[in-house]
Each structure stands twice: as structure tokens, then as C-alpha cells.
Amino acid sequence: MAQKVTMRYLQLKFARKEPITMVTAYDYPSAVHVDQAGIDMCLVGDSAGMVVHGYNTTLPVTMTEMLSHCKAVKRGASKCFLVGDLPFGSYEQAPHQAVESAVSLVKEGGMDAIKLEGGNASRITAVKAIHDAGIAVIGHIGLTPQSIGILGGFRPQGLTSEGAMKLLEQALLLEAAGCFAIVLECVPSAVGAAITSSLQIPTIGIGAGPFCSGQVLVYHDLLGMMHPQHTKVAPKFCKQFAKVGDVIQEGLAKYRAEVSSGAFPCHAYTPYRINPGQTDLFLKGLESKGSLDAAQAAASARGWEETGER
């Protein structure tokens, strides 16, 4: 019986140079699956806005929605180390706003840690304030989807020497501010390698190459499930480890066919019977009310229950 993943266990894995595994989850069933798979960390990502709410960006996601996802994941995951994403608009204004939102994801949402995007001065201040409040923080730099307004799309980052150096500086500042890990999204592997080598804390890569201390992918992406991003541009870095979407489509098609043909529900899936001796009373009751068609229908159903013949 595996144990709850703690910060100490993650640090031990990191010290042994064993890759840390992280996957997103948004609800009870995805959390149960991620937990059962023995994944180290489960991220309740604001990517929920895209993969389960159908938005084209993560910007519309609210604290209320994140809390709902966090609580559902918490009920399903008993071993994973749980990380909640601070959504766009919940931490940018002032450190006290960031602390309030972080406290809420831990206190109400049941998270073990929170993650926030960006490495500029105001984010460093926010990380410090949250860390000072006693909450474990993960940083997130490179492609930060909540900054799509200034990035100009879901574009890879750190492609120039200047851009790469800036990411390294941000990573060092986030580490100094108290982050216990940093997500690196959509950066060249050389940038991932340089940042990983410069830090004393683990890097978790997504589209950041194999030299990070761990990897994270979005649940629906790695399982091959439908969402708006897949119908347009699926991230290039994402390997589909299963085709769950095909299995779902096949199951729904079979259900539709069997209900349409009357093959479902057959005898095996019709478990309930009127109590012994009650059927005749029921039929008489219907007849005495003048409901002769209903009595006929009930009698014929009882015949089907006994013989299986319609």
C-alpha cells in the first residue's frame, strides 16, 4: 500500500535524480485514475478552462471554478501531492490578494501547494508573500498561457539568447523567493537543461525536453481525449499514450444502436420486480380504476419478466 506523497518524498526523488511525474486532473474520476497510477503529483490546472469547460484560453477560469475542481480532485486522490493553479485575475493585483487566493485553494480546496505563472517583479513579491504565509509554491515560466495577451499566442519561449537568459534569471529569482519547484513550459531543451542545472529545486517540464527534473502533461492530451485544443492545434510536445477518445466514441455508438433497436435494456438489466402477491392486486387496482390498457401493459410486461418473450 503506497503512502501519501510528501514534500520530503519529492525532495528525496529529486536528490536521487529520479524523474518526478505530474499529471493534471480536474474531477473525481480523473483524480482516482491519476492517484491509482502512482503519479507523484497531481495538478488541478487552470487548463480545466480549456479541456473541460471548452474555452479557447485559460483566461475565463474563476476561483469558484478552481475550488470546485480542487475539491472534486481532493475526494478522488489519496496519495498524490496535490497542486492547485491560481487562475488569471486571482493574484496579480497585490500580495494580499495572492495570499488570500492561495489560502483559499489550500483551506477550502484541500491542496498541498499552489502554482502561479510568471517571473516578473510583482510575481516574485507574490511568491514571497504566499511562502511567508506558510504555503508551498510552484513557479511556472516559459509559455505562461495566462499572458497570452502579451505573448501573442501559445508560442514557445526562450528561443533567443536574451529570452533564454531572462528565463534563467526569473527561475533563480523564483527559487530565492521560496518556490519548491518550477514548471518550464514550451522552451528548448537546452534552456530546460541550463535552468535545471542552475537550480537547487526541481524543474517540471512540459514541452521543455528530457533534462528537467520531472515532467507534466495535461490528462486529456496524454490520454487522447477530445477538447477544443485537439480539434485545432494540439500541442506538438504531447505524446498520446492512449486513444481514450476512440473508446468513448465506440461505447456511445453501441449504446445508441442498442437503445434504438430495443436490444437494451434486456432481461439482465431489468432487475426490479413487484413484490410477490402484489402484482394481481396491482392489476385489479388498475382495472377497477378503468385503466384497462395500463392493466394489459402491466400483465404483458409480467409475461416478459417470466419468459423473456415480448
Ligand SMILES: Nc1nc(=O)c2c([nH]1)NC[C@@H]1CN(c3ccc(C(=O)N[C@@H](CCC(=O)O)C(=O)O)cc3)CN21
Ligand atoms: N489541452 C491543453 N494542453 C496543454 O498543454 C495546455 C493547455 N491545454 N492549455 C494551456 C496551455 C496551452 N498550451 C499549448 C497549446 C498549444 C501549443 C502549440 O501547439 N503551439 C504551437 C504554436 C502555435 C502558435 O504559434 O500559435 C507550437 O508550435 O508549439 C503549445 C502549448 C499548453 N497548455
Ligand SMILES: CC(C)C(=O)C(=O)O
Ligand atoms: C500545463 C500545466 C503546467 C498547467 O499549468 C495547467 O494544466 O493548467
Ligand SMILES: [Mg+2]
Ligand atoms: Mg495552468
